Amino acid sequence: MSNTIFSLSGFDSFGDVAAEDDAVLNYFLATKAVENIEKNSVFMALGRKGTGKTALVRYFTEGAGVGQASKSLNLRGYPWNVHAARMDHGASPIEAYVSSWKYLIAVELASLVLSHRDSWKSLSSKTLTKFLNDNYGGTNPDLSEILRPQRLALSKLSFNPSVMGNALGGIDLERSGKDHRFGLELNALSGSIMSAVVEVAKDTGQNHIKLHFDELDQGMSTLEDDRAHMLIGLVLAAREVRRGSGSGGVEVTPVVYLRTDLWDELQFSDKNKISQTLALNIVWNGDNLLELVEARLQSKLGAGVSWSDVAESDLMRGSQRKWDHILARTFLRPRDVIHFLNIILAEAKKRAVEPTHFTNQDIINSRDEYSQYLKRELDDEIGSHWPQWEEAVQALSTISTITFGRGEFEQEYSRRKSRLNKISDDDALALLYRFSVIGYQRRSGYGGSSWAFQYTDPEAGWDNGASRFKVHPGLKEYAKLREKRGND
Ligand SMILES: Nc1ncnc2c1ncn2[C@@H]1O[C@H](COP(=O)(O)OP(=O)(O)OP(=O)(O)O)[C@@H](O)[C@H]1O
Ligand SMILES: [Mg+2]
Known part of the structure; x- marks a missing residue:
């Protein structure tokens, strides 16, 4: 306990909720995820919205993690339609984009190693x-331009790879109809570029090279097959490049950052293997989220400040501590916590009582706005898989209690279900569970029971036969739910 009295009156904010606009590097928390990416033990980082994918990319490309040669590749605004036209018709649909991604990765790596001052x-x-x-008019082509040329020019002074004994004078990226040589030719070129990349890296002492692919979900309303195949292509290409590297002591890793809900939808044969060994899940708990919050407090209020210095100590209803009350309304994601605290901060300041500390009432007053936010985040996640998910939310609202039975849901949901909505009531419950909008009641020993939520208890798995459910507390205000029937 310090003797200083801290006040939040001069504390402007807990930060922006998106890492691209946040001063995140001033108070970055190096979690286990950082270590795994640094050590090269994974090449995929999976996380829900707001768990910190972009924060990791910024750490590695602008922050303290920049010790290795790293470049961030932001796919916001990427011309996916141009890429779709660079499909390899000689490969299966699942592998149709591997050669184009490998080429893109090779070009980005070339540009990265050439940026070294001794290159x-x-x-x-x-x-x-x-x-x-020759092909891009400079050594730092825009990501969106790499696959755009209709033809890649090759020469003796650049690369002259040969396919089946024939030297290629150039490679057409634009091909009409099925052309089975596309993949062969492009892979031969990518191989030549990669060898040169490794040489330059060796000569300049760049032993670890990483590319960070972020925002693969941007500009997507639903996950179409084309886009899914392109995502799979990137994952497979990244794995191949990583596997093929290591020669001459140069490790090359393209790291792919992807929203968990999109990863869950992708289907290809090596997916489980990758999930189990080469992908990390970005997950947080109450302890490191508290650390994250305190780091933000400390960066502006001084090293000694902790949560208990800025929140009154009296308990909330049900003898709940303030921090636990806040945490229970999040999906244990940094963005949820930061957003909630910013609203509470505004409430506390409104009272204009010094020192400005969080009171129970500030938190209660913030729940409405926070709940609206949480629903919007879910719209982004669930909407791309189930555009009419709002109909399920309306069903929950009509039931109007935070816990409910299967029969009640089936009745209200089928009443609201529109023609375009293809999700049956069983599937609706399963999907709501997958995104932790609801949990189910699970019997435990000694006649007790508990609520199983995906985000707190991922091992529990969905129970098709479950009959009682509970809505996540963060949605209580949005859906206007009561604790129980009667006069609560
Ligand atoms: N390791 C960390 N240390 C400090 N702050 C973090 C960390 N990870 C995430 N944050 C903060 O959490 C918030 C959300 O993070 P970020 O924007 O990186 O999420 P995201 O996974 O990229 O989300 P989206 O899928 O919506 O792009 C930001 O304010 C970010 O600064
Ligand atoms: Mg992001």
């Missing part, structure tokens, strides 16, 4: 530079 000393930099100049 000119390496012989291989000449061929790479020539190739990039």
